[in-house]
Amino acid sequence: MPGLAAALGLIALATLLIFRTPRAAVPPPKAEETPIPTHNPSPSPTPLRVGIVSGHWKYDGGAMCPDGTREVDINYQIAIEVVNLLKQEGYEVDLLAEFDPLLQGYEADALVSLHADSCIPGVSGFKAARAWNSFIPEEEDRLLACLYQEYERATGLQPHQWSITPDMHGYHVFGEVAPATPAVIIEMGFMADDAELLRHRQEIVAQGIVSGIECFLERSKTR
Numbered sequence: 001m002p003g004l005a006a007a008l009g010l011i012a013l014a015t016l017l018i019f020r021t022p023r024a025a026v027p028p029p030k031a032e033e034t035p036i037p038t039h040n041p042s043p044s045p046t047p048l049r050v051g052i053v054s055g056h057w058k059y060d061g062g063a064m065c066p067d068g069t070r071e072v073d074i075n076y077q078i079a080i081e082v083v084n085l086l087k088q089e090g091y092e093v094d095l096l097a098e099f100d101p102l103l104q105g106y107e108a109d110a111l112v113s114l115h116a117d118s119c120i121p122g123v124s125g126f127k128a129a130r131a132w133n134s135f136i137p138e139e140e141d142r143l144l145a146c147l148y149q150e151y152e153r154a155t156g157l158q159p160h161q162w163s164i165t166p167d168m169h170g171y172h173v174f175g176e177v178a179p180a181t182p183a184v185i186i187e188m189g190f191m192a193d194d195a196e197l198l199r200h201r202q203e204i205v206a207q208g209i210v211s212g213i214e215c216f217l218e219r220s221k222t223r
């Protein structure tokens with residue numbers, strides 16, 4: 001009965017194959033997904049950090065007027081107001097000296113160095129600048145645009161662009177802070193013709209600076 005033998009042979013072969021077939025891999029138990037804790041649905045975000053350099057502070061007097069008024073004192077009085085206003089708004093703020101050791105590799109969401117211009121009579125206005133060789137020119141130009149817009153709006157001073165010097169673009173602080181820290185310098189006005197504003201309406205000056213910084217940071221947050 002060759003037919004039966006052949007059939008038996010096939011069955012034997014099939015049985016062998018069945019037993020030699022590797023066991024189907026057992027799917028691993030489905031990993032339990034770790035639920036993200038929801039007991040704190042709106043954790044307060046890390047506060048933004050702002051550095052304010054009080055121009056010439058702890059270094060020299062800066063520009064000086066014939067009556068003895070020193071730039072360093074005007075800068076400092078305004079810097080203190082700026083720092084207080086920013087803290088009230090919930091920012092982390094560092095008040096920095098002109099050559100502050102903290103400036104080396106300083107990391108922040110924005111840094112503004114506050115200066116006032118010479119005491120030459122007959123000139124009025126403000127100006128701000130960033131580094132020529134900025135690593136983040138678009139960010140810093142945005143900070144500058146915000147400062148120009150808000151500072152002019154608050155103080156009524158006009159930009160005095162043509163007097164921006166190479167010194168401003170090559171300001172030493174730009175080479176000290178971390179490359180990703182948007183950093184600019186502002187000359188808040190001339191110490192002679194803008195004396196009324198710089199000496200007696202410092203809260204307005206400070207508000208203009210703060211509004212400029214906030215304009216920049218608000219847009220950063222929503223990008």
Ligand SMILES: [Zn+2]
Nearest residue numbers: 055062115116
């Ligand atoms: Zn200065």
